[in-house]
Amino acid sequence: MSSLQLKEGMNMIESSESGNIIEVKNLKMYFQIAKSLFSSDTLTLRAVDDISFSIKKGATLGLVGESGCGKTTAARCILRLYESTDGQIIFEGRDITKLKGRKLRQLRKDMQIIFQDPYSSLDPRMSVGDIIGEPLVVHGVANATERSEIVFNLLKTVGLAPDHFYRFPHEFSGGQRQRIGVARALALNPRFIVADEPVSALDVSIQAQILNLLQDLQKEFNLTYLVVAHDLGVVRHLTQEVAVMYVGKIVEKAPTEELFHSPSHPYTEALISAVPSLNLKRKMNRLVLRGDVPSPVFPPPGCRFSTRCMYAKAICSQKEPPLEEIAPDHFVACHFPLEETAYKF
Amino acid sequence: MGMSTLTQDELVAQVKRERRFRNRLWAYFKSLTSNWTATIGFIIIVVFFFVAVFAPVVAPYHPTEDDYRNGMPSYAPPLTDGPGENAFPILLGTDWAGQDVFSRILYGAQSAMWAGFISISVGLFGGISLGAVSGYLGGTVDNIIMRIVDAWMAIPSFFMLLIIVAALSDQPWNEGGKYTLLIAMFFIGFMGIPGYARIIRGSVLAVREMDFIDAARATGSSETRIIVKHVVPNVFPIILVYATMGIGGAISSTASLSFIGLGARPNVPDWGGDMDRARSVFFIYPWNMFFPGLAIFLVVLGFNLLGDWLRDVLDPRTRDV
Numbered sequence: 275m276s277s278l279q280l281k282e283g284m285n286m287i288e289s290s291e292s293g294n295i296i297e298v299k300n301l302k303m304y305f306q307i308a309k310s311l312f313s314s315d316t317l318t319l320r321a322v323d324d325i326s327f328s329i330k331k332g333a334t335l336g337l338v339g340e341s342g343c344g345k346t347t348a349a350r351c352i353l354r355l356y357e358s359t360d361g362q363i364i365f366e367g368r369d370i371t372k373l374k375g376r377k378l379r380q381l382r383k384d385m386q387i388i389f390q391d392p393y394s395s396l397d398p399r400m401s402v403g404d405i406i407g408e409p410l411v412v413h414g415v416a417n418a419t420e421r422s423e424i425v426f427n428l429l430k431t432v433g434l435a436p437d438h439f440y441r442f443p444h445e446f447s448g449g450q451r452q453r454i455g456v457a458r459a460l461a462l463n464p465r466f467i468v469a470d471e472p473v474s475a476l477d478v479s480i481q482a483q484i485l486n487l488l489q490d491l492q493k494e495f496n497l498t499y500l501v502v503a504h505d506l507g508v509v510r511h512l513t514q515e516v517a518v519m520y521v522g523k524i525v526e527k528a529p530t531e532e533l534f535h536s537p538s539h540p541y542t543e544a545l546i547s548a549v550p551s552l553n554l555k556r557k558m559n560r561l562v563l564r565g566d567v568p569s570p571v572f573p574p575p576g577c578r579f580s581t582r583c584m585y586a587k588a589i590c591s592q593k594e595p596p597l598e599e600i601a602p603d604h605f606v607a608c609h610f611p612l613e614e615t616a617y618k619f
Numbered sequence: 620m621g622m623s624t625l626t627q628d629e630l631v632a633q634v635k636r637e638r639r640f641r642n643r644l645w646a647y648f649k650s651l652t653s654n655w656t657a658t659i660g661f662i663i664i665v666v667f668f669f670v671a672v673f674a675p676v677v678a679p680y681h682p683t684e685d686d687y688r689n690g691m692p693s694y695a696p697p698l699t700d701g702p703g704e705n706a707f708p709i710l711l712g713t714d715w716a717g718q719d720v721f722s723r724i725l726y727g728a729q730s731a732m733w734a735g736f737i738s739i740s741v742g743l744f745g746g747i748s749l750g751a752v753s754g755y756l757g758g759t760v761d762n763i764i765m766r767i768v769d770a771w772m773a774i775p776s777f778f779m780l781l782i783i784v785a786a787l788s789d790q791p792w793n794e795g796g797k798y799t800l801l802i803a804m805f806f807i808g809f810m811g812i813p814g815y816a817r818i819i820r821g822s823v824l825a826v827r828e829m830d831f832i833d834a835a836r837a838t839g840s841s842e843t844r845i846i847v848k849h850v851v852p853n854v855f856p857i858i859l860v861y862a863t864m865g866i867g868g869a870i871s872s873t874a875s876l877s878f879i880g881l882g883a884r885p886n887v888p889d890w891g892g893d894m895d896r897a898r899s900v901f902f903i904y905p906w907n908m909f910f911p912g913l914a915i916f917l918v919v920l921g922f923n924l925l926g927d928w929l930r931d932v933l934d935p936r937t938r939d940v
Contacts, residue, residue: 353837382839395830398934399852405831408848409838458834 294364295466295498296352297328301361303344303351307571319571321347323522324361326597329466329515334492334499336509336530338545339519340567345502348519349468352500353387354378365466383413386459390471392451396443402429402454403439409461428457431494432487449480456487460495468500473508485511506549510534515603518542521578522570524597528604538600538611540583547617561617577609585610650932660924667918671728679707680719682726682888691717694904712906714897716886720907724914726888731870731918734804738869739862741808746815747858753816754823755850765820771813780806784881800873800882800889807872811865818861819854826853856933860926867922874915890915 303322309315322344329335337345351358354370363371370381386409389395396405406425410416416424426436432453443451452472459467472488473481485508491497503509509516510530517527518541526539537543547561563582568574574581580590589609597607651657670677679701680691691702695713697720700706711720753764780803787793787802826832827850835845876882877891885892890911897907 350833355833355836379839382837385837387834387837389830389834391830394828395834397829397831397835397849397853408835408840412835412838412840412844455834458838462838 293330294328295331295366296500297326297362297364298348298352299326299362299364301325301348301351301363302359303347303356304359317571320522320573321570322351322358323570323573325517325519325522325524326361327517327524327527329498329500331465331498332492332496333515334501334513336513336516337500337502337519338504338506338509338516340504342567342570343519344522344570345519346470349387349470349500349502353385353468354381355387379413383409383462384464385466385468386462386464388452388455388459388467388469388472391475392448392455393443393475395455396451398443401440401442402434402446405443405454406457406461409458413462415462424461425457428460431460431491432457433483447480448476449483452476452480452484453487456484456491460491463495464497466498466500468502470502471504472501474503474505481508488512506534506545518545521568521573523578523607524605525579525608526606527597528601528606532601532604536612537615537617538604538606539579539608540585540612541579543612543615543617577607585612647932651928654928654931656924657928660921660926660928663917663921664925667728667921668732670725671732674726674729678719678722678725679710680722682718682723683886691719693717694900694907696904697906711910712904714893714907715900720893720910723888723893724890724911727890727893727911727914728918730800730883730887730889731874731915734800734807734873735866735870735922737801737804738808738811738873739866741805742811742815742865742869743858743862745809745812747819749812749816750819750821751823751854754820754827755846757824761820764816768813768816771810774810776806776810779810780876780881796884799884800877800887803876803882804869804873807869807876811869815858815861815865819858822854822857823850826850856929859933860930863922863929864926867919867926870922871915871919 301322302320302324305319305321306316307319309317325344325348327335337348339345347356350356352363354363354373358371361371362369365381365385370378373381400408403422403425406428407421410421410424415421422439425439429436429438434450434453434457438446438450443454446454452475469488473484476484488499489512492499499512501509501512513530515527516530516533517524518533518539519525520541526533526537526542528538533542534546537546544561544563561584565582568578568581574591576589576591576593577583577586577595580586583590587610593609595607595609597605599605600611651661691709691713692699693713693715695709695717697710697712699709699712701708709719709721711724713719714723749764749768753761783802783806784799788796788799793799793802832845832849835849840848873882874889874891874894877889878895880895883889883892885896893911894908897904897911901908
């Protein structure tokens with residue numbers, strides 16, 4: 275047995291014991307960008323800089339953070355839409371980081387994606403039936419009649435009518451189009467689905483429908499979700515665990531309720547304070563962060579949040595805090611994790 | 620959400636019928652006839668091609684035989700009786716040499732058709748190659764190609780053509796300017812390349828950035844399948860529309876070159892050339908210039924109307940097929 279096979283075997287044992295469907299270890303995604311037209315020097319954009327997490331089978335992890343923090347890039351690395359620079363992605367005990375060719379194609383059946391933009395995610399020149407059936411064609415799963423049958427069932431599953439089969443995407447509303455995207459993602463019976471901002475492009479009234487649909491499907495098909503979102507309300511509704519990202523790094527990771535009740539990282543606290551509330555008794559001011567998000571090309575030394583953190587001390591801009599477990603399953607990367615906060619959600 | 624009253628099996632059958640229907644050419648034909656401007660355009664184009672191909676059969680008179688052999692007067696007005704018993708009337712008059720203007724227009728369609736065909740083939744071949752490579756590969760290749768295209772577009776094509784024609788008219792192989800019109804057609808196509816390259820690059824780039832390309836990749840589609848099933852179908856209609864409209868433009872450009880004496884040889888039936896020769900007598904015998912001009916106008920209009928309809932019908936968002 276080669277050392278590689280041995281390693282794979284050990285991974286399998288490890289993950290079957292822990293019940294994790296996916297494990298991400300030290301994932302890095304760097305982009306090289308040209309400095310100027312006349313120089314061959316490049317700058318490194320650290321979109322995702324050494325993040326690790328795992329998701330238990332049937333659970334949902336939320337990846338939150340503001341625009342440009344690398345959450346979507348991380349999700350796309352996991353789906354192997356981007357080739358990650360470094361790190362390991364382990365899916366059902368198998369290292370999939372370097373899978374190629376046929377094996378990668380087989381893997382595609384097991385993990386799928388739901389996109390943010392229901393308009394650009396559907397080919398305008400294909401009928402709904404063809405869009406939902408395409409994954410089946412690609413994998414040669416069924417003949418034409420069986421395929422129509424499967425697509426009809428999928429339409430029913432996501433709450434569309436069978437006669438939508440031969441209509442075109444432009445004939446549908448945003449929410450219906452998102453349902454079509456969900457049906458396509460379900461076509462190959464995947465076990466793991468990445469939902470990349472699944473509702474942020476939709477009307478608020480439609481958001482709840484799609485969120486409930488996602489939850490129902492999770493129960494029905496025993497799906498595992500990775501939900502990328504910036505809306506904390508969505509995240510709270512869908513997830514059991516949340517990882518907060520800031521400039522390419524995970525700054526805090528905790529079970530959802532715990533994160534919202536006792537955020538330990540100042541950045542998480544600021545995010546939570548920004549959620550609008552209908553509770554009139556909840557008297558609190560929004561924490562307004564000063565300055566801009568640092569560029570992932572030139573991250574600040576030490577803690578990446580130190581330039582904007584109201585609690586920052588000298589050490590914060592010198593030494594990078596490691597992600598440490600401060601309570602069971604509650605990890606935070608901060609030199610001075612908050613013990614108490616007025617900001618809850 | 621409208622609930623269907625059909626059962627699943629019936630729906631499967633209906634989907635199959637629907638698909639077959641979609642593949643049928645007459646579905647497009649039906650859409651064409653329901654749009655009167657497109658119908659006019661279509662009829663003009665069909666007549667144009669028919670005339671170009673069958674000019675020797677349908678033309679009542681020989682286009683280049685002069686009045687001595689035809690027995691026709693110079694500058695006869697339209698609707699003059701033809702020479703001799705039962706002769707076909709001289710519908711659109713005759714020109715300075717007593718040649719039948721109507722017959723010359725019918726023959727002139729051949730030259731116009733070649734102008735459209737050659738220019739558009741050269742332009743599209745170059746434009747698609749450059750644009751697709753540029754858009755699909757991106758990066759440095761894209762940058763280099765697009766800067767060449769920028770420079771290309773800065774060339775004043777009319778002056779360039781003047782120089783080329785002047786330089787080539789003395790060549791022994793081009794005696795009497797017999798290849799001048801052909802060179803002009805190629806050149807017009809050549810100068811159209813950067814425009815097509817830009818359009819095609821832009822569309823390829825736009826399509827490549829769409830999420831449905833990533834969706835296809837995430838389901839395990841190969842690059843070939845993505846290009847064939849997603850990129851080409853989304854770019855092709857744009858090409859087809861621009862090509863259709865471009866044919867009209869190429870015909871009128873070639874005609875203008877002939878008009879200033881840079882295209883057709885003297886006496887070869889050509890709409891632009893005929894207008895050139897009728898220029899000096901325009902105020903005395905206007906039909907000599909008017910009718911070839913009308914032919915150019917109608918054909919260009921026809922291609923534009925057809926192009927408009929194609930744009931609508933090839934885009935599922937606006938088609939009613």
